[in-house]
Amino acid sequence: MGCETVRICCTINSRQKTIDIPANLTALQLLRDVLKLKGTKEGCGIGECGACTIQVDGKAVNACLMLAAQLDGRNIITIEGLGESGKLHPLQESFGKNHAVQCGFCTPGLVMSAKALLDENPSPNRAQISKAIAGNLCRCTGYQQIFSSIEDAIQGGSEEGHDG
Ligand code: FES
Ligand code: FES
Structure with missing residues (x-):
């Protein structure tokens, strides 16, 4: 066969x-x-x-x-x-800034789950973030920095989008 x-x-x-x-x-x-x-x-x-x-x-x-x-x-x-013209995507920047990367093995998957969430819902609350990344396991960070990274990226996005 x-x-x-x-x-x-x-x-x-x-x-x-x-x-x-x-x-x-x-x-x-x-x-x-x-x-x-x-x-x-x-x-x-x-x-x-x-x-x-x-x-x-x-x-x-x-x-x-x-x-x-x-x-x-x-x-x-x-x-x-992700990212454009050699610039990191805001989520990637935020993960780095918030020390949400240790061994880094889970990071691409987490960033992609977070991106899919923010594409659909640009201002999710903590429960919605938690649900979106529930399938992404991280053995190193304890998740707090990951939540902070995603929340910071939301913050950055809303500032960029502010009209006045
Ligand atoms: S490698 Fe696909 S879910 Fe673990
Ligand atoms: S940073 Fe190592 S598994 Fe998440």
Whole structure:
């Protein structure tokens, strides 16, 4: 029994891609092993740690639980797609400023979950933030700095958006 190949066309970090892949390849394997986008981490591989979180059509998903074939026609953003012209995304800056990064393994996933939340709801409360990052495990920081980072990024965003 041979491994079937499928062709997918999708947008990854604003670039259109057409790729032939084995039908059983996961989205995480596509990103890390085929496209060499190593910012998305592999932790548990079974949907429990959130290290592999990416955005697919705006929603935060675990790339380890998706087949790459399911990305056909979708818009994907990975941690490498954040920030512009060499400038970090406000969430990335805020994580650094608030010392929310220790070993850093959970960080890309947390930033992507937070980004998906803020894209949908620019001023979430603590409970909403907590719910959004509930699937992202961090063994190092104790979470307080992570909440502060996301809340600071919200603050920064509302200041930028202020009219007068
Ligand atoms: S590696 Fe995907 S949830 Fe842990
Ligand atoms: S900073 Fe190490 S797991 Fe979160």
